[in-house]
Amino acid sequence: MSELVWSLFTFGFLLQAVRVAIPYGLAALGGALSERSGVIDLALEAKLLMGAFTAAVVTHETGQPAVGMAAAAAAGVAVAAIQAVWSLHLKADQVVTCVALNLGAAGLTRFVLNMLYDQGSNSPPIDSLGTGLATNPITYLAALAVAAIALALPHTRLGLRISAAGERPDAVAAAGVSVVRVRWLAMLLGGAVVGLGGAQISLTVTGFVAEMSGGRGYFALIAVIMSGWRPGRAVAICLAFGLAEALQFHMQSRSLGLPPELVRLVPYVLALVVLAAWPRKRTGEPAALGRPPT
Numbered sequence: 001m002s003e004l005v006w007s008l009f010t011f012g013f014l015l016q017a018v019r020v021a022i023p024y025g026l027a028a029l030g031g032a033l034s035e036r037s038g039v040i041d042l043a044l045e046a047k048l049l050m051g052a053f054t055a056a057v058v059t060h061e062t063g064q065p066a067v068g069m070a071a072a073a074a075a076g077v078a079v080a081a082i083q084a085v086w087s088l089h090l091k092a093d094q095v096v097t098c099v100a101l102n103l104g105a106a107g108l109t110r111f112v113l114n115m116l117y118d119q120g121s122n123s124p125p126i127d128s129l130g131t132g133l134a135t136n137p138i139t140y141l142a143a144l145a146v147a148a149i150a151l152a153l154p155h156t157r158l159g160l161r162i163s164a165a166g167e168r169p170d171a172v173a174a175a176g177v178s179v180v181r182v183r184w185l186a187m188l189l190g191g192a193v194v195g196l197g198g199a200q201i202s203l204t205v206t207g208f209v210a211e212m213s214g215g216r217g218y219f220a221l222i223a224v225i226m227s228g229w230r231p232g233r234a235v236a237i238c239l240a241f242g243l244a245e246a247l248q249f250h251m252q253s254r255s256l257g258l259p260p261e262l263v264r265l266v267p268y269v270l271a272l273v274v275l276a277a278w279p280r281k282r283t284g285e286p287a288a289l290g291r292p293p294t
Contacts, residue, residue: 013246013250015133016246016249016250017239017242017243017245017246018133018239018242019133019136019139019204019242020242020245020246020249021238021239021241021242021243021245022138022139022142022197022200022242023048023197023198023200023201023213023216024197024216024219024220024223024238024241024242025142025146025197025220025234025235025238025239025242026142026145026193026194026196026197026200027044027047027048027193027194027197027216027217027219027220027221027238028220028221028223028224028227028231028234028235028237028238029145029146029149029190029193029194029231029234029235030044030047030076030189030190030191030192030193030194030197031044031190031194031217031220031221031224031234032149032190032224032227032229032230032231032234033149033162033186033187033189033190033193033231034080034183034186034187034190035166035224035229035286035289036153036162036163036166036186036229036286037162037163037165037166037182037183037186037187037286038165038166038167038169038179038183038286038288038289038290038291038293039083039084039087039088039094039183039186039187039289039290040087040094040095040098040289040290041083041098041187041190041221042094042095042098042099042102042217042218042221043079043080043083043097043098043101043102043217044194044216044217044218044220044221045102045105045213045215045216045217045218046079046098046101046102046104046105046217047075047076047079047080047105047191047194047195047197047198047217048194048195048197048198048201048213048216048217049102049105049106049109049198049211049212049213049217050072050075050076050078050079050105050108050109050195050198051072051073051075051076051194051195051196051197051198051199051201052072052198052199052201052202052208052212052213053075053109053112053113053123053198053202053208054068054071054072054074054075054195054198054199055068055069055071055072055075055198055199055202055203055208056068056123056126056202056203056207056208057071057112057116057123057208058071058072059126059127059203060123060124060125060126060207063127065126065127065129065203066137068126068199068203069137069138069141069196069199069203072195072196072198072199073192073193073195073196073199074192074195075195075198076191076192076193076194076195076196076198077188077191077192077195078191079101079105079191079195080187080188080190080191080192080194081187081188081191082101083097083098083101083187083191084183084184084187084188087292088180088183088184088292088293089180091292094290094292095290102217106210106211109208109210109211110210113208113210120210121209121210122207122208122209122210123202123207123208123209124207125206125207126202126203126206126207128203128204128205128206128207129203129204130204136200136204138196138199138200138203141196142196142197142200145193145196146231146232146235149193149231150230150231150232153231158185161177161182162182162185162186163286165179165182165183165186165288166286166287166288166289167286167287167288168287168288169288169291169293169294170294173294179293180293183293194217197216198213201213201216215268219238219241219267219271220234220238222237222271222274222275223235223237223238223241225285226274226275227284228283228284228285229284229285229286230284240270240274241267241270241271244266244267244270244271245266245267247266248264248266248267251266
C-alpha cells in the first residue's frame, strides 16, 4: 500500500492524470459556452460519444488521425445543431431534449457499428495517437481552447454577447442583435470543442468501444456548475476528476485485493463527495439559463 501511495507523487502519474482529464476539460469548455449563452447542456455525453465514435471510424477508414479529429469536431457540431433546432426553434424542454440526444447517441453508435462492421460493441483496431502528451496534437488544441475561451468570454465582443444572451437576452435583442443567432453560434462552437474531447477518448486507445464516454459528459457539467460557469475554473475542477480516474487506473494495475467494481467507483465517489461539500447556493448561474428566446 505504501508503494501505491508513493507512486501517486511521480511525474508519470501526473502526466497520466492530465491526459485523462483532457476529455473532461474540453467537454466542460463546450458546456460552459452553451450554458453561458442561456442553453442547458446536458447533452455533453452525446457529443463526447459521437465524437469518439466518428473519430475512430473515420481514422480507420482513412488511416489519418487528423481527419478523424476534424470529423469528431464536426460530429459534435452536428449534435449541437440538432439540440439548437429543438431548443431554440421548436422550444422543446431543454432537459428532455438533452436526455433524448444522450440515449439516441448510445443507440446510434451501436447501430452504425453493426451496419458497418457487423459488430455492435466496438470498432476495428486503429493506429492510436498513443498515451504521450507531447506527441498528441489534441493536447495543444486543448490548451489553445482553454486560453481562447477563458479570454474571449470577458474580453471580446462575441464573448460579451454570449454572456449577455444568458444574462439579459432582452437587452441583447433591444440592441438589435439576434439572441437565437448568438446562442446558435455558442452551441456550435461548444459542440466542436466537445467533439474533439471525444476524439481524445478513442484515438488514445485502439478504437471505439460502445458507450466509452463513460459518463464524462455528466462530470464535465458538474465541473461547469461548481465553477460558477467560469471556463477556467471548470477545467481546473476537471483536473481533479482526471486525478481520480488516473488513480482508478493505477489501483487496477496493482494487486490490492480489491474487487474491480469497487475500484471503478473511485471517480464517482469523488464527484459525490465534492457535490455534498459544495455550497448549496449556486453563484454565477446565468439568469436566463433554460429560458427559450422570445
